[in-house]
Amino acid sequence: MHLGRTTLSKFLIQQLKNVEGANDLGALLVDVAAAVKAIAAMTAKGALGGFLGELDNRNVQGETQKKLDVLANEAVIRSCEWGGLVAGMASEELDEPHAVPSEYARGRYLLVFDPLDGSSNTDVNVSVGTIFSVLRHDATAAPATADFLQPGRTQVAAGYAIYGPATMLVLSVGTGTHGFTLDREIGNFILTHPHLLIPAQTSEFAINTSNARFWEAPVKRYVAECQDGRSGERGRDFNMRWIASMVAEVHRILMRGGVFMYPRDTKDASKPGRLRLLYEANPIAMLIEQAGGAASTGRARLLDVQPEGLHQRVPVILGSREEVERIDRYHAEFDAGTDRPFASPLFNERSLFGALA
Numbered sequence: 001m002h003l004g005r006t007t008l009s010k011f012l013i014q015q016l017k018n019v020e021g022a023n024d025l026g027a028l029l030v031d032v033a034a035a036v037k038a039i040a041a042m043t044a045k046g047a048l049g050g051f052l053g054e055l056d057n058r059n060v061q062g063e064t065q066k067k068l069d070v071l072a073n074e075a076v077i078r079s080c081e082w083g084g085l086v087a088g089m090a091s092e093e094l095d096e097p098h099a100v101p102s103e104y105a106r107g108r109y110l111l112v113f114d115p116l117d118g119s120s121n122t123d124v125n126v127s128v129g130t131i132f133s134v135l136r137h138d139a140t141a142a143p144a145t146a147d148f149l150q151p152g153r154t155q156v157a158a159g160y161a162i163y164g165p166a167t168m169l170v171l172s173v174g175t176g177t178h179g180f181t182l183d184r185e186i187g188n189f190i191l192t193h194p195h196l197l198i199p200a201q202t203s204e205f206a207i208n209t210s211n212a213r214f215w216e217a218p219v220k221r222y223v224a225e226c227q228d229g230r231s232g233e234r235g236r237d238f239n240m241r242w243i244a245s246m247v248a249e250v251h252r253i254l255m256r257g258g259v260f261m262y263p264r265d266t267k268d269a270s271k272p273g274r275l276r277l278l279y280e281a282n283p284i285a286m287l288i289e290q291a292g293g294a295a296s297t298g299r300a301r302l303l304d305v306q307p308e309g310l311h312q313r314v315p316v317i318l319g320s321r322e323e324v325e326r327i328d329r330y331h332a333e334f335d336a337g338t339d340r341p342f343a344s345p346l347f348n349e350r351s352l353f354g355a356l357a
């Protein structure tokens with residue numbers, strides 16, 4: 001039993017006591033947590049639940065939808081639409097924002113979420129997650145798509161749930177990043193990991209190396225130096241992990257440091273990256289920054305990127321601060337043409353000589 005320990009509700013009351021609109025924000029996060037418990041129950045049933053496998057349709061990203069994607073999406077919407085707390089919701093699984101049904105009151109927050117991140121992993125019983133971001137909507141009118149296009153630095157709360165051996169909720173309301181573990185017997189999230197802090201240095205990186213031939217030079221340079229280990233530029237050995245489930249990679253980084261990259265690549269010219277800005281990159285970037293880490297596109301702070309579309313993709317580099325700063329520097333040196341021998345802007349790949357070289 002966890003009598004006397006800090007539950008999610010108690011934590012929210014304590015953390016939000018000086019925040020305007022605290023009750024509504026706290027209540028909304030409790031509604032999100034209720035959806036997370038429902039999704040945790042579904043994912044934990046595995047093949048016994050009848051929830052595995054694909055549906056016949058595709059989502060707005062052109063990706064095949066899993067049954068669990070759709071069920072998780074429904075769980076979040078049904079849990080959060082009725083309480084008079086949200087003005088609207090946007091999801092990876094929905095082309096357009098979900099309007100609050102007319103029988104319910106509209107609130108002052110926008111909820112943006114990826115109901116089941118890493119869902120290719122559900123059929124193989126590997127950790128998946130739910131990612132969410134809360135933005136303000138102070139207008140009385142129902143939100144239009146443009147109202148969701150706020151840079152990540154305006155988020156009032158962000159978090160993810162990870163459905164692993166234990167279900168955890170990792171959350172920030174702007175006062176650090178904190179982890180809660182679901183106690184299934186009493187049905188409560190208990191604060192088990194207060195004030196997570198990512199070590200500034202790391203010797204562990206995560207990237208899908210099957211894309212190596214499509215990466216830009218700065219990312220190739222960084223990964224090659226890590227692979228060279230103690231005999232190379234970095235003077236120490238690095239370890240590599242790739243789970244193909246961003247929440248699981250980010251969770252590992254929050255627990256023990258590391259750097260995660262899904263950078264810009266040339267695999268598909270129409271996509272500047274794989275991950276979605278509003279409901280993947282931004283909430284995770286807030287959690288990482290609040291835990292002392294850094295989150296970047298390689299050329300800009302992620303939380304400063306001005307969104308242009310609900311489902312916009314963005315390059316993502318995040319984790320231990322010194323490594324992210326190094327990768328940013330490699331991008332800057334590449335863009336300035338100073339990362340190559342005989343450095344001169346004339347030999348930049350984008351210059352005349354660079355193009356001929």
Ligand code: F6P
Nearest residue numbers: 117118119208244245246247274
């Ligand atoms: O769509 C998001 C996602 O599933 C992330 O959770 C994960 O990091 C990435 O895509 C995996 O991509 P890939 O299949 O290229 O390894």
